[in-house]
Amino acid sequence: MQWNYDDFTRAFFELTKIDLSCYKERQMKRRIDSLINRHNYKHYEDYYRALVTDKVMLTTFIDYITINVSEFYRNSNQWDTLKSDIIPMLLEKHDSLKIWSAACSTGEEPYSLAMVLQDFLPLNRVKIIATDIDREVLRKAKEGIYLEKALQSLPKSYIDRYFTVKDDLYIIDENIKKNVEFRQHNLLMDPYPKGCHLIICRNVLIYFTEETKNQLYLKFRESLESNGVLFVGSTEHIIFPQKYGFESVRTFFYKKIQEE
Ligand SMILES: C[S@@+](CC[C@H](N)C(=O)[O-])C[C@H]1O[C@@H](n2cnc3c(N)ncnc32)[C@H](O)[C@@H]1O
Incomplete structure (x- = not known):
């Protein structure tokens, strides 16, 4: 048959x-x-x-x-909120941060994070783990070489500070690069990192069934410290965040509700 x-x-x-x-x-x-x-x-x-x-x-x-499309500082308003509200909120309680960029594709997201965080604290007090299921995108992420279109939403000040341009290619600064640890990871079956203060998982949950998404929210919750924050993509609102032990702190940002 x-x-x-x-x-x-x-x-x-x-x-x-x-x-x-x-x-x-x-x-x-x-x-x-x-x-x-x-x-x-x-x-x-x-x-x-x-x-x-x-x-x-x-x-x-x-x-x-x-589906690996990504971009630095994708949906810039949300990154502005991360900078103005979420990172300061996390730093009120912690003097070092563990951050997980899940489904990071070719690295634009974790590298954007490192650039943003550099203005808040020395990067040796930040651990950024960046994971994806696809080994090929991780290889490109580690190379850190991009076409101009990947940088279209990134503020110019970051481009000037963190890239060298050669033959129309944008090469990311070593200092940013060495602060991101890339690993292969399947969100559907591998164990999740623990003790995270911030998880960024954007533009992958939309591809999963409702049932799978519900399970992943609970696993993200387990990965976060109390008051840790989950940052999702611009079409990935969580309808009843309380159901998964989260409360919405800003649009697209969900804080883990303190355990009793
Ligand atoms: C559209 S990209 C999103 C990249 C980045 N987060 C962003 O928002 O720009 C989706 C990524 O999810 C990854 N992905 C798909 N299924 C996955 C899974 N089961 N576990 C981990 N990553 C997965 C893909 O390889 C791809 O790189």
Whole structure:
């Protein structure tokens, strides 16, 4: 019998430990079907066999389904709020910070963080862990070389301070780079870092099913210190934050409610 989408996702999970059934099906299936067509495969099973034998094809496929678009200082208003309200609030209580940038893609988000934090405290008092499921984006993140369009929302003062331009490429300052620790991490199955004061997880939750999202909010809560903050993307409002032990402190920022 011919494989259906569920057969493909089950086999793909065995192969990669990426559980496609946690992603919204309509969207993911449409993307996968169109890729299979483009590569001239007729059935899920043929395509899967090709992924098993061809490493390059598998990497390209993972890169394609994970959707890696990112940008420095993406949705600048929210970064301004982070700077004016959230970081000062965290520093009232802590003199060093542990921060996790989850699903960081090619590094624009954790590097933006390091730049912003540099104005508040020496970076040796900040630990920034940046993770993503996709090894290829992490490789690019570690390189720290960007096209101009990735910097379009970043205030000019940061560009002047933290980049060198060479042949139209923007190379990030070593000092910023060495303060971000990149690791591969699957939000759906790997253990989460503990003791975080701030977690930034933006523009990935939208791809997950409601059920998966609900589980991830609870896991983020576990990762945070009391009063720690979760910063989400601009289409990722949490409807009833109390349900997961959070309260909204600003739009897109949720504080872990103190445990009794
Ligand atoms: C659209 S990018 C968001 C990048 C950045 N956070 C931003 O907002 O600009 C989504 C990222 O989520 C990552 N991702 C998708 N599924 C994941 C998973 N299960 N665990 C960890 N990262 C995942 C993708 O590889 C991709 O780099």
